[in-house]
Amino acid sequence: MRLAGRFGGAALSLVMVAVLGFFLFRVVPGDPVVSMTRGRPTTAAMQAELRAQFGLDRPLPEQFWNYFTSLLQGDLGTSFTFRRPVADVILERLGPTLLLVGTATLIAVGLGLWLGVRAAWRRDSGFDRVTTGVSLTLWAVPTFWLGMLLMMVTGDLFPSRGMRDTDTAPDFVSQALDVGHHLVLPSVTLVAVVCAEYMLVMRSSLLEEMHAPYLTTARAKGLRDDVVRRRHAVPNAVLPAITLVFLRFGLVVAGAITTETVFSWPGLGLLFYDALTGPDYLLLQGLLVVTAGAVVVMNLLADLLHGVLDPRVKVV
Amino acid sequence: MNPLLELKNLTVHYGPKCVVNDVNLALAPGQTLGLAGESGSGKSTVAMSVLRLLPKSASVTGEILLDGDDVATMSWGRLRAVRWAAASIVFQGAMHSLNPVQRVGDQIAEPMRLHGVEGNALDLVEQVELPRDKARAYPHELSGGQRQRVMIAMALACGPRLVVADEPTTALDVVVQAQVLALMTRLVREQDLGLLMISHDLSVLAETCDDLAVMHRGALVERGRTREVIANPRHPHTAALTAAFPVIGDPAHRWAEPAPEPEPLLQVRDLVVDYGRTRAVDGVDLTIGRGEIVALVGQSGSGKTTLARTIMGLRKPSSGRVIFDGAEVARNGKALKAFRRQVQLVLQDPSSALNPRHRIVDAVAEGLRVHGIPGDEESLVTAAVERAELRPASLYLQALPHELSGGQQQRVVIAGALVLEPRLLVADEPVASLDASVRGEIVALLLRLRRELGLASLIITHDLGLAWQIADRVAVMHQGKIVEQGSAEEVLLTPSHDYTRALLRAVPQV
Numbered sequence: 001m002r003l004a005g006r007f008g009g010a011a012l013s014l015v016m017v018a019v020l021g022f023f024l025f026r027v028v029p030g031d032p033v034v035s036m037t038r039g040r041p042t043t044a045a046m047q048a049e050l051r052a053q054f055g056l057d058r059p060l061p062e063q064f065w066n067y068f069t070s071l072l073q074g075d076l077g078t079s080f081t082f083r084r085p086v087a088d089v090i091l092e093r094l095g096p097t098l099l100l101v102g103t104a105t106l107i108a109v110g111l112g113l114w115l116g117v118r119a120a121w122r123r124d125s126g127f128d129r130v131t132t133g134v135s136l137t138l139w140a141v142p143t144f145w146l147g148m149l150l151m152m153v154t155g156d157l158f159p160s161r162g163m164r165d166t167d168t169a170p171d172f173v174s175q176a177l178d179v180g181h182h183l184v185l186p187s188v189t190l191v192a193v194v195c196a197e198y199m200l201v202m203r204s205s206l207l208e209e210m211h212a213p214y215l216t217t218a219r220a221k222g223l224r225d226d227v228v229r230r231r232h233a234v235p236n237a238v239l240p241a242i243t244l245v246f247l248r249f250g251l252v253v254a255g256a257i258t259t260e261t262v263f264s265w266p267g268l269g270l271l272f273y274d275a276l277t278g279p280d281y282l283l284l285q286g287l288l289v290v291t292a293g294a295v296v297v298m299n300l301l302a303d304l305l306h307g308v309l310d311p312r313v314k315v316v
Numbered sequence: 317m318n319p320l321l322e323l324k325n326l327t328v329h330y331g332p333k334c335v336v337n338d339v340n341l342a343l344a345p346g347q348t349l350g351l352a353g354e355s356g357s358g359k360s361t362v363a364m365s366v367l368r369l370l371p372k373s374a375s376v377t378g379e380i381l382l383d384g385d386d387v388a389t390m391s392w393g394r395l396r397a398v399r400w401a402a403a404s405i406v407f408q409g410a411m412h413s414l415n416p417v418q419r420v421g422d423q424i425a426e427p428m429r430l431h432g433v434e435g436n437a438l439d440l441v442e443q444v445e446l447p448r449d450k451a452r453a454y455p456h457e458l459s460g461g462q463r464q465r466v467m468i469a470m471a472l473a474c475g476p477r478l479v480v481a482d483e484p485t486t487a488l489d490v491v492v493q494a495q496v497l498a499l500m501t502r503l504v505r506e507q508d509l510g511l512l513m514i515s516h517d518l519s520v521l522a523e524t525c526d527d528l529a530v531m532h533r534g535a536l537v538e539r540g541r542t543r544e545v546i547a548n549p550r551h552p553h554t555a556a557l558t559a560a561f562p563v564i565g566d567p568a569h570r571w572a573e574p575a576p577e578p579e580p581l582l583q584v585r586d587l588v589v590d591y592g593r594t595r596a597v598d599g600v601d602l603t604i605g606r607g608e609i610v611a612l613v614g615q616s617g618s619g620k621t622t623l624a625r626t627i628m629g630l631r632k633p634s635s636g637r638v639i640f641d642g643a644e645v646a647r648n649g650k651a652l653k654a655f656r657r658q659v660q661l662v663l664q665d666p667s668s669a670l671n672p673r674h675r676i677v678d679a680v681a682e683g684l685r686v687h688g689i690p691g692d693e694e695s696l697v698t699a700a701v702e703r704a705e706l707r708p709a710s711l712y713l714q715a716l717p718h719e720l721s722g723g724q725q726q727r728v729v730i731a732g733a734l735v736l737e738p739r740l741l742v743a744d745e746p747v748a749s750l751d752a753s754v755r756g757e758i759v760a761l762l763l764r765l766r767r768e769l770g771l772a773s774l775i776i777t778h779d780l781g782l783a784w785q786i787a788d789r790v791a792v793m794h795q796g797k798i799v800e801q802g803s804a805e806e807v808l809l810t811p812s813h814d815y816t817r818a819l820l821r822a823v824p825q826v
Contacts, residue, residue, distance in 0.1 A: 213412040217470075220367050221427040222399035232415050239417075310417055311454040 010300040017292040022067050024288065025281045026060070053078075054282070076286035081278045086286035089271065094290075096163055097267030101256055103183060104190035105249050112195045113241060116202025120237075121229055123207065132203070135196035147189045147262035158184045161264045186263040190256060194248060201244050206237040239310050243302045250291075250298030318384055320345045320478050320510040321366065321403070325378035328361050328370065336361050337534040338378075345477060348504060348511040350521030350542065352557060353531035354751040355722070359514045362531070363482045366512070367399050382478070400427045404471040406464075406500075408483035413467060414455040420466045421451030424473055433474045440469040444499060460616070461492035468500060478510040485520060489615045489778040494822035497523050516752060518557050519824035522546060530554045560752035562781040564808050564823065571763055571785050572804070578605030581772050582627065582659075582740060587636035589619075589626050596622040598796035599636070604740065607770040609762070611787035611804070613777055613819065619796040620776050624742050627774070628659055641739075657687050660733030664745035666725035670717040676701070676728050677713040683736045700735035703769075704728070705761055723754030730761065741765075741773040747782060759786050780823055784808055792816045 033050045051057045054077070055066055070077070076086035115135070119128040138146070151160045159165070159182050168178040209215070210233070218228045260269030268287065275283040307313045319342040328336040336358040343349050353359040364370050365380055368387050380387040382402055387395065404427075407413035415423060425437040438448045444465040455463055464484060471479050481500065485493040501524050504511045515521050521528055521542065528542040530551065537551040549555040562569035582604040589597035596619045604610050614620045625631045627638055629645060629652050638645045640659070646652045660683075663669040670679055680697045683689075689696075701709040704727040717725055726746065733741055746762070747755040763786060765771045777783060783790050784804060791801035792815065800813040811817050 213407060214415045216364075216369055217405075217407055217413045218415070218426075220369055220399055220405050222396040222401065222430055223426075224396065232418075235417050236415070312416060312456050 006300060006303055010296050013296045013299075014293055017296065018068065018071055018289055021285045021289045021292070022064055025285050026063075071289070076289070077282040079275075079280055079283045079286075081274065081280045081283065086283050089283065090268065090286055090290055093266060093268050093271045096265060097256060097260070097269065099179070100183065100186055100190065100260070100265055100267055101249070104187040104194065104256075105245070107187065108191045108195040109198055109245050111191065112198025113202045113238065115195075116199040116241075117206055117229065117234055117237075119199070120203045120206035120210065121233075123210075128203075131199065135199045138192045139196035143189065143193050143258040144262050146192060147185070147259060150185055150189055154185065158182075160185055163266055182265075186256075186259050186265050189262070190259050193259075197248065198241065198245065202237065202241050205240045206233060209233050209237045212236070235309075239306065242306055242309065246298045246302035246305070247295065250295035319343055319381070320347070320383060321512065322381040323362070323365075323378065324381065326362065326365065326380060327377045328358070328365060329375045330373055335374075335534050336365070339531075339534075339536050341529060341536065341539075343478070343510050343512060345510055346508045347527065348513070348525040349527045349529060350525035351512060351514045351529050351531060352516065352518055352521055354516055354557075354753065356533075357531040358534040359531045360482055363405065363480050363512065363514050366403060366478075366480055367405065368395055369405075397431070400476065401431045401433075401474045402476055403478040403480060404474065404476045406467050406471045406479060406481040406484045408486055414463060416455055419452055419454060420458070420463075424451070424466065424470045427470070427473050431474050435473065437469075437473070440473060441466075443472070443503070444469045459492075460488050461496060464488065464492075464496050465499065468496075468503070472503065472507070475507075476509070478512065479504070481511065481513045483515055484513070486515070486517070490780065490819060491615050491822045493520070494824070497824070500524060517561070517824075518546060518752075519561055523824045530557065557752050560756050562785045564780055564784045564820070569781075569785055570804075571759065572609060572788055573763075573767070575608065575788055578608050580604070581606045581608070581641060582774075583637075583639040584623075584627060585637045585639065587623070587626060587638065588634045589622050589631060590634045591622075595796055597626065597633075600793075600796075600798050602791055602798060602801070604772050604774055606739075607766055607772050608788050609766060609773045609775065609786055611775045611777060611783035611790045612793055613780060613783050613790060614793035615778060615819075618793045620793045621744060623793070624661075624744060624774065624776050628661060628742055629656055653687070657683075657736050658738050659740045659742060660736060660738040662726075662729050662733055662741060662743040662746050665749045666722065666729045667717065667749075669729050670725060672717055674717075675713070676715050676717070676720075679717070679728060680732045680735055683732060687736065689736070696735055697731075700731040701728070703734050703765070704731035705757075706731065721754070722750050723757060726750060726754075726758055727761070730758075730765075734765070739770075739772060741771055742776070743773055744776045745778070746775065748777070748779065762786060780808060780819060792819070 033047050033054070033056065037047065037050070048057075055063055058066070074087055076090070078084065079086045079089050082089050115131050119131050122128055163182050164175065164178045168174050212233075215228055215233055218232045223231070256265075256267065257269035257272050259265065260267045261273045264270065268291070271283070272287055274280075275287060321341070321343040323339055323341040326336055326339045327334065339362060341349070351359045351362065361370065361374075365376060366382065366387065368380075370376065376388055378388070382398060385398070387398070390398070414420060421437045421441065424440055427433075428435050428437070438451055441448055441451045446462060446465050446469075450458065450462065455466075458466065467484070484500065485496050488496060497520065500511075503509070511525070513521060513525055525542055528540065528545045529536055530538040530545070530553065532551070532553040538545055538549065538554045545554060546558055549558055580603050584600055584602040587597055587600045588595065598619070600623060602610070602612075602623075612620050612623065622631065626633050629638075629647070632647060640655055645655050674682075677694075677697055680700055681693050684693055684696060697713070698709040701712060706712045706724060706727050712720070712724070712728070717728070720728065741762070743762070747758050750758060759782070762773055766773065775782065775786060787804045789801065790804050790807040791798050792807065792813065793799070794815045800807055800811065800816050807816060808820065811820060
């Protein structure tokens with residue numbers, strides 16, 4: 001029953017996202033067609049044609065019905081700037097973003113949780129102070145500045161633009177190496193920025209568990225300090241961090257905008273940037289639905305995983 | 317014979333504060349020793365020092381000899397080998413002393429694997445009279461008594477010769493406490509264990525231990541055979557501790573004055589409360605007279621807290637009526653709010669009932685603000701605080717809860733109720749979390765409020781001694797029903813229902 005409730009809640013959120021996506025771009029002040037064609041010479045006839053093409057001449061309920069039924073079929077409309085279906089454009093960019101964000105999240109989660117555990121266990125030690133200080137600094141600096149700084153410091157060591165070179169041999173190994181080479185700088189930037197959050201959450205979560213009586217029980221049994229930490233403290237302290245990891249992953253899909261723009265990484269973030277400069281309303285609407293949907297789905301996954309890891313939470 | 321445990325000149329400081337001062341104790345194999353004292357007396361610090369479990373901020377001097385080996389100076393490797401194998405600990409409040417995300421069977425088996433002891437966790441589970449399949453349960457799936465049994469099974473896992481039990485039954489109700497104590501006594505005798513049992517409750521120690529030591533402000537003030545210490549206490553603090561626990565049937569411990577049959581203030585008629593399919597309160601009739609103190613006793617899970625919440629209008633009854641001062645209590649709206657002002661709640665644990673960031677003046681004035689009562693807030697608050705015997709009020713108004721003692725905090729909670737000039741106080745275990753010496757003062761306060769203000773009280777408790785001390789009438793609740801009610805003398809001295817007799821039998825005797 002509760003499982004059904006979770007899924008029902010997620011489905012409801014997705015519908016809300018779709019509705020929001022529709023209205024968000026209908027309530028922006030001004031005529032979308034006018035702002036789309038700004039700076040270009042257009043006649044009234046051309047504008048009327050554009051309006052008909054986007055269905056903007058129809059009454060609002062009909063527009064919504066068309067939008068909603070096509071959305072259910074995976075049709076997000078046609079991008080104005082790319083002259084291709086929005087769904088295709090987004091799908092094409094999804095791969096690079098998942099590669100970048102996935103790699104960065106994996107590293108950031110592993111590193112952040114490990115650093116957080118170490119820092120909390122030796123609270124107020126030199127290690128704790130240095131990691132907390134460095135993490136906070138990295139978190140606080142602007143992402144684009146950090147990215148540009150990395151480019152300058154590393155010089156020609158790593159490529160700083162795009163995802164692959166045009167002159168790489170077409171076989172899989174060379175292509176993979178090339179992509180990996182391009183991946184270094186953007187993922188390091190992203191890790192540096194998001195790692196702090198995982199580290200700090202893990203640290204404070206473990207600090208709260210540090211005085212839990214069951215750790216005294218574990219010590220009294222004669223367990224070594226690191227076993228007490230690994231077997232008893234961390235499995236309890238990691239629970240709040242799990243939710244954060246998944247929520248952030250959902251957000252980071254969209255939130256890599258700055259990093260992708262700085263390094264011209266051809267992912268969703270860069271696409272967002274392009275759609276905004278357009279402005280390409282249907283593309284923005286599609287991106288909003290997809291990224292907000294990702295947050296909802298990730299949240300659902302976090303809930304389910306939390307139920308598996310914590311026996312006190314009954315999901316099924 | 318070498319003593320199993322010997323403490324020589326044990327002294328523990330936290331910074332400049334001395335919590336254990338020059339304690340000398342010895343425990344022979346197979347001997348049972350109770351260590352009594354109030355909170356802050358240093359008794360738990362002594363327990364933790366036996367396996368060197370004190371936090372780093374503690375500085376320990378003196379010797380802690382476990383089988384002749386000094387725990388205070390042994391190497392970490394040797395210490396880890398000694399822990400749990402030579403001596404183990406039964407911790408208090410097993411909920412937090414067990415890892416919440418591990419099956420209890422694995423937690424019992426953990427020290428066996430670690431110390432290379434042959435054996436089976438399931439056998440241990442059976443030994444503490446739990447069904448074998450409980451080994452697969454997580455701590456939150458067990459009751460308080462079952463968790464305490466798991467702690468005992470865990471303590472016996474490596475066959476230690478000494479068991480230290482730190483308040484092993486404090487959170488349990490009287491019937492479960494009696495069962496757990498009986499189990500511990502049996503296992504200690506069968507396996508010829510040494511037992512060092514720490515408790516604030518002398519009657520619990522009297523049930524289980526041959527010898528008794530009393531601690532006060534870090535020092536050992538008395539030591540001897542349990543019976544002799546309790547019968548002829550030589551130190552005034554021991555005398556205070558023995559006097560604080562009321563003996564049912566002893567007229568000296570009956571503080572409630574006889575009162576004439578009063579007019580009814582609150583009447584509960586055929587009240588039923590369901591939680592889903594469970595019937596928590598099943599057809600209850602109960603009357604509280606003006607200025608009368610009624611004790612509602614029963615085990616945890618008997619439905620007494622649900623009944624109290626329904627009386628206060630915090631829960632809607634499934635059927636039945638609550639009549640206050642001749643009129644049926646409204647279920648919502650202004651009339652309900654007005655009713656709530658006249659019926660105030662006092663909870664068990666004052667430290668969690670008070671917001672740690674609110675000053676006392678704000679904590680007490682909150683009810684005035686909620687109910688929008690006119691008048692000078694400061695003088696009303698001052699009067700209520702002084703009526704709760706925090707005098708002069710100016711000393712306390714600006715304090716934060718953590719700056720006060722447990723007894724003072726409970727007085728603040730009572731002042732918060734008094735400020736609204738209620739006619740009925742509903743008190744849920746009002747003294748259960750308080751030290752023995754403070755407990756008597758709070759009981760006396762409730763009685764004085766009745767005498768001076770005509771304040772009626774419904775005292776919810778599993779402590780029959782408290783009922784004897786304070787109540788005019790006692791109602792016994794079992795599985796949602798009131799199985800017996802009458803004057804305190806009738807119910808507690810000549811009980812007519814089997815369940816009442818079972819409750820009375822479970823009370824530990826000094």
